[in-house]
Amino acid sequence: MEAITKRSKIKDLLTTEKVGTRVNIKGWVRTFRSNRFIALNDGSCLQNMQAVVDFEKMEEALLKRITTGACLSVTGMLTKSMGKGQDVEIMVESIHIYGNSDPEKYPLQPKKHSLEFLREIAHLRPRTNTFGAVLRIRHAVSYGIHKFFNDKGFYYLHTPIITGSDAEGAGEMFRVTMLDPVHPPVDEKGHADFSKDFFGKETNLTVSGQLEAELAALALSDVYTFGPTFRAENSNTARHLAEFWMIEPEMAFYDLNDNMDLAEEFVKYIISYTIENCREDLEYLTKRAEDEDKSKPQHQRSEMNLIDRLGFITANPFERLTYTAAIDILKNSKPNKKGKFQFPVNEWGMDLQSEHERFLVEKHFKKPVILYNYPISIKAFYMRLNDDDKTVAAMDVLFPGIGEIIGGSQREERYDVLKMRIRELGIDEKDLWWYLDTRRFGTAPHSGFGLGFERMVQFITGMGNIRDVIPFPRTPGNAAF
RNA sequence: UCCUCAGUAGCUCAGUUGGUUAGAGCACCUGACUGUUAAUCAGGGGGUCGUAGGUUCAAGUCCUACCUGGGGAGCCA
Numbered sequence A: 001m002e003a004i005t006k007r008s009k010i011k012d013l014l015t016t017e018k019v020g021t022r023v024n025i026k027g028w029v030r031t032f033r034s035n036r037f038i039a040l041n042d043g044s045c046l047q048n049m050q051a052v053v054d055f056e057k058m059e060e061a062l063l064k065r066i067t068t069g070a071c072l073s074v075t076g077m078l079t080k081s082m083g084k085g086q087d088v089e090i091m092v093e094s095i096h097i098y099g100n101s102d103p104e105k106y107p108l109q110p111k112k113h114s115l116e117f118l119r120e121i122a123h124l125r126p127r128t129n130t131f132g133a134v135l136r137i138r139h140a141v142s143y144g145i146h147k148f149f150n151d152k153g154f155y156y157l158h159t160p161i162i163t164g165s166d167a168e169g170a171g172e173m174f175r176v177t178m179l180d181p182v183h184p185p186v187d188e189k190g191h192a193d194f195s196k197d198f199f200g201k202e203t204n205l206t207v208s209g210q211l212e213a214e215l216a217a218l219a220l221s222d223v224y225t226f227g228p229t230f231r232a233e234n235s236n237t238a239r240h241l242a243e244f245w246m247i248e249p250e251m252a253f254y255d256l257n258d259n260m261d262l263a264e265e266f267v268k269y270i271i272s273y274t275i276e277n278c279r280e281d282l283e284y285l286t287k288r289a290e291d292e293d294k295s296k297p298q299h300q301r302s303e304m305n306l307i308d309r310l311g312f313i314t315a316n317p318f319e320r321l322t323y324t325a326a327i328d329i330l331k332n333s334k335p336n337k338k339g340k341f342q343f344p345v346n347e348w349g350m351d352l353q354s355e356h357e358r359f360l361v362e363k364h365f366k367k368p369v370i371l372y373n374y375p376i377s378i379k380a381f382y383m384r385l386n387d388d389d390k391t392v393a394a395m396d397v398l399f400p401g402i403g404e405i406i407g408g409s410q411r412e413e414r415y416d417v418l419k420m421r422i423r424e425l426g427i428d429e430k431d432l433w434w435y436l437d438t439r440r441f442g443t444a445p446h447s448g449f450g451l452g453f454e455r456m457v458q459f460i461t462g463m464g465n466i467r468d469v470i471p472f473p474r475t476p477g478n479a480a481f
Numbered sequence B: 001u002c003c004u005c006a007g008u009a010g011c012u013c014a015g016u017u018g019g020u021u022a023g024a025g026c027a028c029c030u031g032a033c034u035g036u037u038a039a040u041c042a043g044g045g046g047g048u049c050g051u052a053g054g055u056u057c058a059a060g061u062c063c064u065a066c067c068u069g070g071g072g073a074g075c076c077a
Helices: A010-015 A060-064 A115-120 A129-151 A210-220 A256-277 A279-294 A306-315 A323-331 A354-364 A415-424 A429-440 A453-461
Strands: A022-033 A037-041 A049-052 A071-080 A088-099 A203-205 A222-230 A243-252 A319-322 A369-375 A391-399 A403-410 A446-452
Touching (some): A010 A022, A022 A049, A022 A088, A049 A071, A129 A256, A129 A453, A210 A222, A210 A429, A243 A256, A243 A453, A256 A446, A256 A453, A279 A306, A319 A323, A323 A369, A354 A369, A354 A391, A391 A446, A415 A429, A446 A453
Parallel strands (some): A049 A088, A319 A369
Antiparallel strands (some): A037 A049, A071 A088, A222 A243, A243 A446, A369 A391, A391 A403
8 A cells, every 4th residue: 555645736736746756636627528538627727737637447337437527636647648638637546535526516617708708607616627727816906906015014904894983985885784674773763773783883894094094194104905895785786896805005294196106006016916926827818718709899899908008008008188278188089079979078077987987998099098187076086186176186097997996195284175075075074083083193294096806807808797806696586606 | 876788408509580499619437449739539418598577379588576697887996
């Protein structure tokens, strides 16, 4: 009897010289061809390991149980492959089956499935090439983000997920309550009495960690958050989730320009990091997207493939222009003059529609665009008022295909101006006393932005729907798994 | 939430102006073959045509409502 062979990951067997040694791998069967060739995948990388069985020497009952989806432990000699399509393979000496998989009922077949179908079996879709690649990239992007900030001396700040403040103004919130849903305690007006609730007040899930991040930035200088975020908007699009992850750096002593510099450097770093560390998965997704493109009409196809597109982003400076300059370009643009825009651009102060942003990014500049200095009327209370009294020091980074990937601003650090803005927008300043306190005690110029994590992963993987870059998407009417 | 398109076998889809017993490929099962790469060849099983109403001699096909999904829009990250 041989000594027990330690399990290897398939990725390690492919990258280290182990030919001629006895190895053990464990994983899930992708296909079993010719009663002889098992394609086994353990998720460590895109590639399968081919395990070759001598079916004349194997028990037939065991062979019958090697079906798509079954989980196996395979031991044998790692050898140069005799066939084409793989460099090495395992000549099987023994097989242990951890888990059967009834081929009649297992929904994944060794063929292409639609993303819509896979979404319905989100518990099994990580076993596909596409989702394996997306999830590995999602990890790398996540790790790259922490590395970027850590290397720059930023501190990772954990902001609360349950929040008692509803002043963020970033949209509808999910209520968190322990009150009896049928017969809650009521106040004299007959409304639910949240003073009797778990926290003694009405609480919600966070829509942003920004305000808390600002508190920490005015002590630690440079911080960032990276956590779940919840929006109860009834948004049904390919780029919205009810639960998503957001990164929010906040920096003391950064003005708007420093903020834009950081945002651009950050995004480019993340993309470069992924290109360097996820080559194989990116190549797979690139090929996948190219195949998909072939079935589309010419004018809908992308000009550049996925990997080239990513490389292009890292190699070229983003276009920076003010809101005012953007309005000028849009006003004089062909689609505007020909009345092709659903929302014509005619006056300064209007909010830009996604068709306008898409025109600037995809047609006019053909690269990422940073718009800044927006009219005060269309932006949030905490953004710093510019000297013209008409605009605020806000900035949005717009990406091809997905639109706004980053939104940020220099924050209003002047106590009186901030208080005035809070009043103007009808927010109860009592809810924000702690926020205003930072402006009373040692205030400082500071800036920050928010990056939608899934939108970043969407751009890097080229996936068209945001529901396919998060393991278990939450959207209106869907909280399965 | 609004506009729009779609829902037929486990999956991907075809199904004529409403007209006999609703089809194909893949998957699955049986057999053959065995260095395969979405293996191949022969045979077989598999359907309340999204749900509920309605029109009609007759509905997968037409009408209404609802459900689910796609694309677009709004809100945003």
